[in-house]
Amino acid sequence: MLESTSHRTTWFLRPSRGRSAFVFAIAALLLLGGIILLGMVSPGAAPDIDDLTQTPAVLAVVGFGVMVLEAVVFTILPIEATRRLWRRPGLGAAIGAATYGPIIHWDNGWLGLSTSIWIIAVVSGAYLIERPSSLARAICQAVGLKLLFWVFALSALLSDA
Numbered sequence: 357m358l359e360s361t362s363h364r365t366t367w368f369l370r371p372s373r374g375r376s377a378f379v380f381a382i383a384a385l386l387l388l389g390g391i392i393l394l395g396m397v398s399p400g401a402a403p404d405i406d407d408l409t410q411t412p413a414v415l416a417v418v419g420f421g422v423m424v425l426e427a428v429v430f431t432i433l434p435i436e437a438t439r440r441l442w443r444r445p446g447l448g449a450a451i452g453a454a455t456y457g458p459i460i461h462w463d464n465g466w467l468g469l470s471t472s473i474w475i476i477a478v479v480s481g482a483y484l485i486e487r488p489s490s491l492a493r494a495i496c497q498a499v500g501l502k503l504l505f506w507v508f509a510l511s512a513l514l515s516d517a
Contacts, residue, residue, distance in 0.1 A: 376486060376493050383482040383497070384504055390474045391508070394467060412514055419510060423502040430456040431480050431498045435487070445487065449480035475505055 430452040438448035453476045461472040479501045486494040 376490075376497070379482055379485050380497060380500060383478050383501055387475060387478045387501060387505060388508055390478065391471060391505075394471050394474065397467075412510075415513075416506075416510055419506045420503060423506045424499055426456070426460070427479065427495075427498040427502040430476055431483050432495060435480065435483060439487075445484055449477075449484060452480055453477055475502075 431449070433448075434452040434455075435445045435448035438451065439445040453473055456476045457469045457473040461468040464472075479498050482497040482501055483494045486497045
């Protein structure tokens, strides 16, 4: 009896689809909540979208491709490389965050840097939580969170355009 009770109270700690959905939901709330809070801190620092020359469909397709590429290059590859070479996946997450913000968003000011580091930290955190149980689920977490971010960003861009 005691064992079944503990099973019900710790379902989110065991590797399962339910836990994966729970991790994704919490990470999504952290991701979008952090972006919204950072936008509230500095509302005038939004990116300039006057030069939005692509149609929304082209922008969406290109953006989805870029998000998948970013998830692979800045989350999955560094974490897997350091996990295999030195058994330190957290080091890979730190390397990914240290390179993603300054390399990709260096020209967007402090808001762009802090937002990009927040995004990569949440995506890498979800990947690290899921990775011990399943590589496939960890990859889905990273790519899914980056795509969720892109849907959010694209809707914000198109609503302002």
